[in-house]
Amino acid sequence: MGKRVLIISSSPRKNGNSDTLCHSFARGAKENGNEVIEIFTNAKKNKLL
Numbered sequence: 001m002g003k004r005v006l007i008i009s010s011s012p013r014k015n016g017n018s019d020t021l022c023h024s025f026a027r028g029a030k031e032n033g034n035e036v037i038e039i040f041t042n043a044k045k046n047k048l049l
Contacts, residue, residue, distance in 0.1 A: 002035055005036045011040075011042060012042055
């Protein structure tokens with residue numbers, strides 16, 4: 001039975017080192033039967049301003 005995995009990446013550079021690491025981790029988690037949700041905060045608009 002797989003687990004639920006939440007990945008939150010706040011790297012400001014798309015396809016940078018942290019972004020690549022998150023994708024690799026997610027791929028490995030999915031391959032092992034886990035449910036993965038990825039959230040990338042660099043794609044979100046700041047609504048506080």
